[in-house]
Amino acid sequence: MFINQEDAIRPSLKGKRIALAFFENSTRTRFSFEIAARNLGAQTLNFSASSSSLSKGESMIDTIRNLEAMRVDAFIIRHPSSGSAEMIGKSTDKHVINAGDGSREHPTQALLDIFTLREYFGSLEGIKVMILGDILHSRVARSNIFGLTTLGAEVAVCGPATLLPVDTSRLGIRIFSQLDEALGWADAAIVLRLQLERATGGYLPSLQDYSFTFGLTDERLEKIKKHLPVLHPGPINREIEISGNVADRIQPPGFSQSMLLEQVTNGVAVRTAVLELLISPQPDT
Structure with missing residues:
Protein backbone atom coordinates (compact mmCIF):
# COMPACT_ATOMS: atom_id res chain seq x y z
CA MET A 1 0.00 0.00 0.00
CA PHE A 2 1.39 3.41 -0.98
CA ILE A 3 0.13 6.66 0.49
CA ASN A 4 1.21 9.96 -1.05
CA GLN A 5 2.32 12.61 1.38
CA GLU A 6 -0.52 14.78 0.05
CA ASP A 7 -2.94 12.14 1.33
CA ALA A 8 -1.35 11.82 4.75
CA ILE A 9 -3.69 12.10 7.69
CA ARG A 10 -1.35 14.43 9.56
CA PRO A 11 2.10 14.89 7.96
CA SER A 12 3.89 15.61 11.23
CA LEU A 13 6.75 13.26 10.24
CA LYS A 14 7.29 14.72 6.78
CA GLY A 15 10.97 14.41 5.90
CA LYS A 16 11.64 11.69 8.50
CA ARG A 17 13.05 8.29 7.55
CA ILE A 18 11.97 5.24 9.50
CA ALA A 19 13.68 1.86 9.07
CA LEU A 20 11.49 -1.19 9.52
CA ALA A 21 14.24 -3.57 10.66
CA PHE A 22 12.41 -6.89 10.90
CA PHE A 23 14.75 -9.79 11.54
CA GLU A 24 11.84 -12.25 11.66
CA ASN A 25 8.60 -12.59 9.75
CA SER A 26 5.62 -10.38 10.50
CA THR A 27 2.42 -9.29 8.77
CA ARG A 28 0.17 -7.29 11.11
CA THR A 29 2.92 -5.51 13.04
CA ARG A 30 5.09 -4.62 10.06
CA PHE A 31 2.27 -3.40 7.82
CA SER A 32 0.53 -1.44 10.57
CA PHE A 33 3.78 0.36 11.42
CA GLU A 34 4.36 1.07 7.73
CA ILE A 35 0.85 2.43 7.22
CA ALA A 36 1.16 4.49 10.40
CA ALA A 37 4.48 6.00 9.28
CA ARG A 38 3.21 6.84 5.83
CA ASN A 39 0.01 8.31 7.22
CA LEU A 40 2.24 10.72 9.10
CA GLY A 41 4.22 11.60 5.98
CA ALA A 42 7.41 9.67 6.80
CA GLN A 43 9.51 7.69 4.37
CA THR A 44 9.87 4.01 5.23
CA LEU A 45 12.78 1.69 4.51
CA ASN A 46 11.95 -2.01 4.60
CA PHE A 47 14.83 -4.14 5.81
CA SER A 48 15.00 -7.85 5.03
CA ALA A 49 17.59 -9.82 7.00
CA SER A 50 17.78 -12.62 4.43
CA SER A 51 18.75 -10.23 1.60
CA SER A 52 20.99 -7.95 3.66
CA SER A 53 24.70 -8.01 4.46
CA LEU A 54 23.84 -10.03 7.58
CA SER A 55 23.85 -13.05 5.28
CA LYS A 56 27.50 -12.21 4.54
CA GLY A 57 28.51 -12.08 8.19
CA GLU A 58 27.88 -8.43 9.06
CA SER A 59 26.86 -7.93 12.69
CA MET A 60 23.45 -6.56 13.61
CA ILE A 61 25.02 -3.51 15.27
CA ASP A 62 27.12 -2.72 12.18
CA THR A 63 23.96 -2.99 10.08
CA ILE A 64 22.17 -0.51 12.34
CA ARG A 65 25.13 1.88 12.26
CA ASN A 66 25.22 1.79 8.47
CA LEU A 67 21.52 2.59 8.30
CA GLU A 68 22.05 5.37 10.83
CA ALA A 69 24.75 6.82 8.54
CA MET A 70 22.08 7.05 5.83
CA ARG A 71 20.25 9.57 8.05
CA VAL A 72 17.58 7.22 9.35
CA ASP A 73 15.63 8.94 12.14
CA ALA A 74 14.16 5.89 13.87
CA PHE A 75 14.31 2.10 13.92
CA ILE A 76 11.39 -0.26 14.41
CA ILE A 77 12.95 -3.55 15.52
CA ARG A 78 11.51 -7.08 15.38
CA HIS A 79 14.04 -9.73 16.34
CA PRO A 80 13.89 -13.37 17.51
CA SER A 81 16.39 -12.76 20.34
CA SER A 82 15.24 -11.39 23.69
CA GLY A 83 16.89 -8.09 24.58
CA SER A 84 17.84 -7.23 21.00
CA ALA A 85 15.86 -3.97 20.90
CA GLU A 86 17.48 -2.82 24.14
CA MET A 87 20.94 -3.65 22.82
CA ILE A 88 20.31 -1.69 19.62
CA GLY A 89 18.94 1.21 21.66
CA LYS A 90 22.23 1.42 23.55
CA SER A 91 24.24 1.55 20.31
CA THR A 92 22.40 4.42 18.62
CA ASP A 93 21.05 7.80 19.62
CA LYS A 94 18.10 7.41 17.26
CA HIS A 95 14.65 6.33 18.41
CA VAL A 96 14.26 2.56 18.72
CA ILE A 97 10.80 1.03 18.94
CA ASN A 98 10.49 -2.58 20.05
CA ALA A 99 8.17 -4.44 17.67
CA GLY A 100 8.74 -7.74 19.48
CA ASP A 101 11.97 -9.23 20.82
CA GLY A 102 12.18 -12.96 21.35
CA SER A 103 10.02 -14.07 24.25
CA ARG A 104 10.63 -10.88 26.22
CA GLU A 105 8.17 -8.13 25.27
CA HIS A 106 5.90 -6.75 22.54
CA ASN A 266 -6.59 -0.41 16.37
CA GLY A 267 -2.99 -1.46 15.74
CA VAL A 268 -2.64 1.22 13.05
CA ALA A 269 -4.09 3.92 15.33
CA VAL A 270 -1.95 2.96 18.31
CA ARG A 271 1.26 2.71 16.30
CA THR A 272 0.49 6.04 14.63
CA ALA A 273 0.28 7.59 18.09
CA VAL A 274 3.53 5.95 19.21
CA LEU A 275 5.43 7.22 16.17
CA GLU A 276 4.08 10.74 16.49
CA LEU A 277 4.77 10.98 20.22
CA LEU A 278 8.33 9.70 19.88
CA ILE A 279 9.53 11.18 16.61
CA SER A 280 7.58 14.30 15.67
CA PRO A 281 9.16 17.62 16.65
CA GLN A 282 7.76 18.71 19.98
CA PRO A 283 6.81 22.37 20.58
CA ASP A 284 8.95 24.26 23.04
CA THR A 285 7.51 24.27 26.54
Whole structure:
Protein backbone atom coordinates (compact mmCIF):
# COMPACT_ATOMS: atom_id res chain seq x y z
CA MET A 1 0.00 0.00 0.00
CA PHE A 2 1.39 3.41 -0.98
CA ILE A 3 0.13 6.66 0.49
CA ASN A 4 1.21 9.96 -1.05
CA GLN A 5 2.32 12.61 1.38
CA GLU A 6 -0.52 14.78 0.05
CA ASP A 7 -2.94 12.14 1.33
CA ALA A 8 -1.35 11.82 4.75
CA ILE A 9 -3.69 12.10 7.69
CA ARG A 10 -1.35 14.43 9.56
CA PRO A 11 2.10 14.89 7.96
CA SER A 12 3.89 15.61 11.23
CA LEU A 13 6.75 13.26 10.24
CA LYS A 14 7.29 14.72 6.78
CA GLY A 15 10.97 14.41 5.90
CA LYS A 16 11.64 11.69 8.50
CA ARG A 17 13.05 8.29 7.55
CA ILE A 18 11.97 5.24 9.50
CA ALA A 19 13.68 1.86 9.07
CA LEU A 20 11.49 -1.19 9.52
CA ALA A 21 14.24 -3.57 10.66
CA PHE A 22 12.41 -6.89 10.90
CA PHE A 23 14.75 -9.79 11.54
CA GLU A 24 11.84 -12.25 11.66
CA ASN A 25 8.60 -12.59 9.75
CA SER A 26 5.62 -10.38 10.50
CA THR A 27 2.42 -9.29 8.77
CA ARG A 28 0.17 -7.29 11.11
CA THR A 29 2.92 -5.51 13.04
CA ARG A 30 5.09 -4.62 10.06
CA PHE A 31 2.27 -3.40 7.82
CA SER A 32 0.53 -1.44 10.57
CA PHE A 33 3.78 0.36 11.42
CA GLU A 34 4.36 1.07 7.73
CA ILE A 35 0.85 2.43 7.22
CA ALA A 36 1.16 4.49 10.40
CA ALA A 37 4.48 6.00 9.28
CA ARG A 38 3.21 6.84 5.83
CA ASN A 39 0.01 8.31 7.22
CA LEU A 40 2.24 10.72 9.10
CA GLY A 41 4.22 11.60 5.98
CA ALA A 42 7.41 9.67 6.80
CA GLN A 43 9.51 7.69 4.37
CA THR A 44 9.87 4.01 5.23
CA LEU A 45 12.78 1.69 4.51
CA ASN A 46 11.95 -2.01 4.60
CA PHE A 47 14.83 -4.14 5.81
CA SER A 48 15.00 -7.85 5.03
CA ALA A 49 17.59 -9.82 7.00
CA SER A 50 17.78 -12.62 4.43
CA SER A 51 18.75 -10.23 1.60
CA SER A 52 20.99 -7.95 3.66
CA SER A 53 24.70 -8.01 4.46
CA LEU A 54 23.84 -10.03 7.58
CA SER A 55 23.85 -13.05 5.28
CA LYS A 56 27.50 -12.21 4.54
CA GLY A 57 28.51 -12.08 8.19
CA GLU A 58 27.88 -8.43 9.06
CA SER A 59 26.86 -7.93 12.69
CA MET A 60 23.45 -6.56 13.61
CA ILE A 61 25.02 -3.51 15.27
CA ASP A 62 27.12 -2.72 12.18
CA THR A 63 23.96 -2.99 10.08
CA ILE A 64 22.17 -0.51 12.34
CA ARG A 65 25.13 1.88 12.26
CA ASN A 66 25.22 1.79 8.47
CA LEU A 67 21.52 2.59 8.30
CA GLU A 68 22.05 5.37 10.83
CA ALA A 69 24.75 6.82 8.54
CA MET A 70 22.08 7.05 5.83
CA ARG A 71 20.25 9.57 8.05
CA VAL A 72 17.58 7.22 9.35
CA ASP A 73 15.63 8.94 12.14
CA ALA A 74 14.16 5.89 13.87
CA PHE A 75 14.31 2.10 13.92
CA ILE A 76 11.39 -0.26 14.41
CA ILE A 77 12.95 -3.55 15.52
CA ARG A 78 11.51 -7.08 15.38
CA HIS A 79 14.04 -9.73 16.34
CA PRO A 80 13.89 -13.37 17.51
CA SER A 81 16.39 -12.76 20.34
CA SER A 82 15.24 -11.39 23.69
CA GLY A 83 16.89 -8.09 24.58
CA SER A 84 17.84 -7.23 21.00
CA ALA A 85 15.86 -3.97 20.90
CA GLU A 86 17.48 -2.82 24.14
CA MET A 87 20.94 -3.65 22.82
CA ILE A 88 20.31 -1.69 19.62
CA GLY A 89 18.94 1.21 21.66
CA LYS A 90 22.23 1.42 23.55
CA SER A 91 24.24 1.55 20.31
CA THR A 92 22.40 4.42 18.62
CA ASP A 93 21.05 7.80 19.62
CA LYS A 94 18.10 7.41 17.26
CA HIS A 95 14.65 6.33 18.41
CA VAL A 96 14.26 2.56 18.72
CA ILE A 97 10.80 1.03 18.94
CA ASN A 98 10.49 -2.58 20.05
CA ALA A 99 8.17 -4.44 17.67
CA GLY A 100 8.74 -7.74 19.48
CA ASP A 101 11.97 -9.23 20.82
CA GLY A 102 12.18 -12.96 21.35
CA SER A 103 10.02 -14.07 24.25
CA ARG A 104 10.63 -10.88 26.22
CA GLU A 105 8.17 -8.13 25.27
CA HIS A 106 5.90 -6.75 22.54
CA PRO A 107 4.91 -3.31 23.87
CA THR A 108 2.80 -2.00 20.98
CA GLN A 109 0.78 -5.23 20.81
CA ALA A 110 -0.08 -4.80 24.48
CA LEU A 111 -1.00 -1.15 23.88
CA LEU A 112 -3.41 -2.06 21.09
CA ASP A 113 -4.90 -4.90 23.15
CA ILE A 114 -5.39 -2.53 26.06
CA PHE A 115 -6.91 0.10 23.77
CA THR A 116 -9.31 -2.50 22.33
CA LEU A 117 -10.41 -3.59 25.80
CA ARG A 118 -10.75 -0.01 26.99
CA GLU A 119 -12.97 0.80 24.00
CA TYR A 120 -15.17 -2.15 24.92
CA PHE A 121 -15.38 -1.66 28.70
CA GLY A 122 -14.83 2.09 29.01
CA SER A 123 -12.40 1.58 31.88
CA LEU A 124 -10.05 -1.24 32.84
CA GLU A 125 -10.25 -0.64 36.58
CA GLY A 126 -11.32 -3.94 38.18
CA ILE A 127 -11.86 -5.73 34.84
CA LYS A 128 -10.78 -9.39 34.94
CA VAL A 129 -8.64 -10.40 31.97
CA MET A 130 -7.57 -14.01 31.46
CA ILE A 131 -4.57 -14.76 29.21
CA LEU A 132 -4.74 -18.28 27.80
CA GLY A 133 -1.99 -20.44 26.37
CA ASP A 134 1.79 -20.51 26.18
CA ILE A 135 2.67 -17.88 28.78
CA LEU A 136 6.25 -19.14 29.12
CA HIS A 137 7.33 -18.14 25.61
CA SER A 138 4.94 -15.23 25.03
CA ARG A 139 6.20 -11.66 24.73
CA VAL A 140 2.57 -10.60 24.25
CA ALA A 141 1.61 -12.06 27.63
CA ARG A 142 4.42 -10.30 29.48
CA SER A 143 3.69 -6.88 28.02
CA ASN A 144 -0.04 -7.27 28.60
CA ILE A 145 0.45 -8.33 32.21
CA PHE A 146 2.55 -5.23 32.92
CA GLY A 147 0.19 -2.88 31.08
CA LEU A 148 -3.12 -4.24 32.34
CA THR A 149 -2.11 -4.44 35.99
CA THR A 150 -0.70 -0.91 35.80
CA LEU A 151 -4.13 0.32 34.64
CA GLY A 152 -5.98 -1.45 37.46
CA ALA A 153 -7.17 -4.62 35.72
CA GLU A 154 -7.05 -8.01 37.42
CA VAL A 155 -5.06 -10.50 35.36
CA ALA A 156 -4.98 -14.29 35.37
CA VAL A 157 -3.16 -16.82 33.22
CA CYS A 158 -4.27 -20.29 32.22
CA GLY A 159 -2.36 -23.01 30.45
CA PRO A 160 -0.45 -26.26 30.88
CA ALA A 161 1.99 -26.26 33.79
CA THR A 162 4.82 -26.86 31.30
CA LEU A 163 4.00 -23.55 29.56
CA LEU A 164 3.80 -21.36 32.66
CA PRO A 165 6.89 -19.51 34.00
CA VAL A 166 8.08 -20.79 37.36
CA ASP A 167 7.93 -17.25 38.80
CA THR A 168 4.39 -16.44 37.59
CA SER A 169 3.15 -15.87 41.14
CA ARG A 170 5.66 -13.02 41.59
CA LEU A 171 3.79 -11.00 38.96
CA GLY A 172 0.80 -10.55 41.25
CA ILE A 173 -1.63 -12.41 39.02
CA ARG A 174 -3.90 -15.44 39.40
CA ILE A 175 -3.08 -18.84 37.94
CA PHE A 176 -5.71 -21.29 36.66
CA SER A 177 -5.02 -24.85 35.62
CA GLN A 178 -8.62 -25.50 34.51
CA LEU A 179 -9.95 -23.52 31.55
CA ASP A 180 -13.62 -23.74 32.56
CA GLU A 181 -12.80 -22.20 35.94
CA ALA A 182 -10.73 -19.45 34.30
CA LEU A 183 -13.53 -18.61 31.85
CA GLY A 184 -16.03 -18.41 34.69
CA TRP A 185 -13.78 -15.86 36.43
CA ALA A 186 -12.93 -13.72 33.41
CA ASP A 187 -14.60 -10.67 31.88
CA ALA A 188 -12.40 -10.93 28.78
CA ALA A 189 -9.93 -13.42 27.31
CA ILE A 190 -6.70 -12.98 25.38
CA VAL A 191 -5.87 -16.20 23.56
CA LEU A 192 -2.22 -16.72 22.61
CA ARG A 193 -0.94 -18.46 19.51
CA LEU A 194 0.44 -21.90 20.28
CA GLN A 195 3.76 -22.30 18.52
CA LEU A 196 3.29 -25.66 16.87
CA GLU A 197 6.82 -26.83 17.66
CA ARG A 198 5.85 -26.97 21.35
CA ALA A 199 4.13 -30.31 20.70
CA THR A 200 7.41 -31.84 19.59
CA GLY A 201 9.64 -30.05 22.07
CA GLY A 202 8.57 -31.99 25.15
CA TYR A 203 6.18 -29.32 26.46
CA LEU A 204 2.95 -31.07 25.37
CA PRO A 205 1.81 -34.63 24.77
CA SER A 206 0.23 -33.57 21.44
CA LEU A 207 -1.59 -30.73 19.71
CA GLN A 208 -4.82 -32.69 20.00
CA ASP A 209 -4.38 -32.98 23.75
CA TYR A 210 -3.75 -29.24 24.05
CA SER A 211 -6.78 -28.39 21.91
CA PHE A 212 -9.03 -30.67 23.95
CA THR A 213 -7.87 -29.25 27.28
CA PHE A 214 -7.16 -25.58 26.53
CA GLY A 215 -8.77 -24.81 23.17
CA LEU A 216 -11.38 -22.03 23.26
CA THR A 217 -14.54 -23.41 21.67
CA ASP A 218 -18.27 -22.67 21.52
CA GLU A 219 -18.93 -25.59 23.81
CA ARG A 220 -16.71 -24.18 26.54
CA LEU A 221 -18.15 -20.68 26.21
CA GLU A 222 -21.72 -22.00 26.36
CA LYS A 223 -20.95 -23.60 29.73
CA ILE A 224 -20.25 -20.25 31.41
CA LYS A 225 -23.47 -18.62 30.13
CA LYS A 226 -22.06 -15.12 29.78
CA HIS A 227 -20.85 -12.85 27.02
CA LEU A 228 -17.06 -12.79 26.71
CA PRO A 229 -14.98 -10.55 24.40
CA VAL A 230 -12.12 -12.60 22.90
CA LEU A 231 -8.79 -11.21 21.68
CA HIS A 232 -5.91 -12.89 19.86
CA PRO A 233 -2.64 -11.26 18.69
CA GLY A 234 -2.49 -13.47 15.57
CA PRO A 235 -1.73 -15.37 13.56
CA ILE A 236 -4.28 -17.90 14.76
CA ASN A 237 -4.10 -21.68 14.64
CA ARG A 238 -7.71 -22.57 13.96
CA GLU A 239 -9.09 -25.55 15.84
CA ILE A 240 -5.99 -25.69 18.08
CA GLU A 241 -5.97 -22.75 20.54
CA ILE A 242 -9.25 -21.32 19.22
CA SER A 243 -12.09 -22.64 17.10
CA GLY A 244 -12.83 -20.98 13.79
CA ASN A 245 -16.34 -20.12 14.92
CA VAL A 246 -15.14 -18.29 18.04
CA ALA A 247 -12.43 -16.48 16.05
CA ASP A 248 -14.88 -15.29 13.39
CA ARG A 249 -17.89 -14.36 15.53
CA ILE A 250 -18.19 -10.60 15.28
CA GLN A 251 -21.58 -9.61 16.65
CA PRO A 252 -23.87 -10.75 19.48
CA PRO A 253 -26.06 -12.62 20.25
CA GLY A 254 -23.86 -15.41 21.46
CA PHE A 255 -21.52 -16.25 24.28
CA SER A 256 -18.50 -14.47 22.82
CA GLN A 257 -17.51 -11.56 20.65
CA SER A 258 -14.41 -11.80 18.52
CA MET A 259 -12.30 -8.64 18.71
CA LEU A 260 -9.58 -9.92 16.37
CA LEU A 261 -10.16 -7.58 13.44
CA GLU A 262 -10.77 -4.64 15.75
CA GLN A 263 -7.32 -5.32 17.18
CA VAL A 264 -5.81 -5.10 13.69
CA THR A 265 -7.58 -1.81 12.98
CA ASN A 266 -6.59 -0.41 16.37
CA GLY A 267 -2.99 -1.46 15.74
CA VAL A 268 -2.64 1.22 13.05
CA ALA A 269 -4.09 3.92 15.33
CA VAL A 270 -1.95 2.96 18.31
CA ARG A 271 1.26 2.71 16.30
CA THR A 272 0.49 6.04 14.63
CA ALA A 273 0.28 7.59 18.09
CA VAL A 274 3.53 5.95 19.21
CA LEU A 275 5.43 7.22 16.17
CA GLU A 276 4.08 10.74 16.49
CA LEU A 277 4.77 10.98 20.22
CA LEU A 278 8.33 9.70 19.88
CA ILE A 279 9.53 11.18 16.61
CA SER A 280 7.58 14.30 15.67
CA PRO A 281 9.16 17.62 16.65
CA GLN A 282 7.76 18.71 19.98
CA PRO A 283 6.81 22.37 20.58
CA ASP A 284 8.95 24.26 23.04
CA THR A 285 7.51 24.27 26.54
